[in-house]
Amino acid sequence: MKERLLKSEEKAIFALRSLYRTYGYLPYKMSKFEEYDLYLRNKDFLVSDRIITFNDTNGKLMALKPDVTLSIIKNGEDLPGVKQKVCYDENVYRVSGRTHQFKEILQTGLECIGDIDAYDIYEVVLLAARSLELISPDYVLDVAHLGILSALLNEISDDEGIRRQLAACIAGKNRHDAERICREYGASPEHTERICRFVGIYGEMNRVLCELEPLCTAPQAREALGQLRELAGLLEESGLSGHVRFDFSIVNDMNYYNGVVFRGFLSGISEGVLSGGQYDKLVRRMGRRYGAIGFAIYLDLLEALETPNHGYDADILVLYDTETDVRELARQVRGLTGQGRSVSAQREIPPRLRYRRLLDLRKGGRA
Numbered sequence: 001m002k003e004r005l006l007k008s009e010e011k012a013i014f015a016l017r018s019l020y021r022t023y024g025y026l027p028y029k030m031s032k033f034e035e036y037d038l039y040l041r042n043k044d045f046l047v048s049d050r051i052i053t054f055n056d057t058n059g060k061l062m063a064l065k066p067d068v069t070l071s072i073i074k075n076g077e078d079l080p081g082v083k084q085k086v087c088y089d090e091n092v093y094r095v096s097g098r099t100h101q102f103k104e105i106l107q108t109g110l111e112c113i114g115d116i117d118a119y120d121i122y123e124v125v126l127l128a129a130r131s132l133e134l135i136s137p138d139y140v141l142d143v144a145h146l147g148i149l150s151a152l153l154n155e156i157s158d159d160e161g162i163r164r165q166l167a168a169c170i171a172g173k174n175r176h177d178a179e180r181i182c183r184e185y186g187a188s189p190e191h192t193e194r195i196c197r198f199v200g201i202y203g204e205m206n207r208v209l210c211e212l213e214p215l216c217t218a219p220q221a222r223e224a225l226g227q228l229r230e231l232a233g234l235l236e237e238s239g240l241s242g243h244v245r246f247d248f249s250i251v252n253d254m255n256y257y258n259g260v261v262f263r264g265f266l267s268g269i270s271e272g273v274l275s276g277g278q279y280d281k282l283v284r285r286m287g288r289r290y291g292a293i294g295f296a297i298y299l300d301l302l303e304a305l306e307t308p309n310h311g312y313d314a315d316i317l318v319l320y321d322t323e324t325d326v327r328e329l330a331r332q333v334r335g336l337t338g339q340g341r342s343v344s345a346q347r348e349i350p351p352r353l354r355y356r357r358l359l360d361l362r363k364g365g366r367a
Helices: 009-020 036-041 069-074 118-135 146-156 160-171 175-184 189-197 205-212 221-235 281-284 300-306 324-339
Strands: 034-035 054-056 062-063 083-095 103-115 140-147 202-206 246-247 256-267 274-276 291-298 314-319 342-347 355-360
Touching: 009 083, 009 103, 009 118, 009 300, 034 036, 036 062, 036 069, 069 083, 069 103, 069 281, 069 291, 083 281, 103 118, 103 189, 103 300, 118 140, 118 221, 118 256, 118 274, 118 291, 118 355, 140 146, 140 221, 146 160, 146 189, 146 221, 146 256, 160 175, 160 189, 175 189, 205 221, 205 246, 221 246, 221 256, 256 281, 256 291, 291 300, 314 324, 324 342
Parallel strands: 140 246, 314 342, 314 355
Antiparallel strands: 034 062, 054 062, 083 103, 103 291, 140 256, 202 246, 256 274, 274 291
16 A cells, blocks of 8 residues: 555655665765855756855855755765765756746666776666666666767867767757768768768667677777677676667767766656766866766656556545544554555545545444
């Protein structure tokens, strides 16, 4: 019964917390606010640059946290060979993409920060897939590697403006504009063809690896392709090949992200509910020596997964009065809840209460 009464996001938190603890990720708690300067210095990393601020008693400008990752990086330490493995479920405060108003959003996720290696990358991607699987069996995890994208863009130009335009074309799977931009800026036919073939690459892991092989000629691209190939093998051995796809339209901000990036989707929800990747550049920009990888799940989006049963506040409304035998009332409620039913015991019918069935134990009522 407890499981039936919990909302989708609440059930997810309990299941995910157990999953992460199994892999050694320890719960991390933090304050609801940080100094505003932390977010100002890294505003490009945030989903939205609109932040709720207030003045502390000492005059410092503070902010209700719009992000969890920055706080975790700020409060960690570097040790050779050691990883800081933490998980969290925290509220963040940001503008909702649906209402365009500030909203308190429940977010859960994990971070692996420190001297990370190939195993850590695999483990976090594995946990991202397992997290989606716990919420719904009908899921897809899209994975890409920014090292390949970066190498292909380097072949075209070192102009940041051109690179951004081409990255936007790749994110939008817009081959036509990618070809036009390459032509306008004088890219060679070979490099133009390579970029155009790269646009829209998506699908089963091994098939995509074959498609990438002739495109990855630069040393950086070859190294990234080798990492993807190793990751694909590990994920296949874990039984996830049916749910993981390689999709190079995932283009996170390359000022912060590098290496493997990914996004998770659930059937019935149009937006990605999970987002993550390697963000070594952000970690080093904040003064730490090593790297990091992690992901967040936006639990507010899980409202779309609510089943029709949640159209009711209670399965059964039990009405009683001052003459009802309390023992009989307790026995009836105990029996119904023992059958997995949700019960609301009331002396009057509450306005707007939605219930499936009425059980009237009042004097003269129909039991």
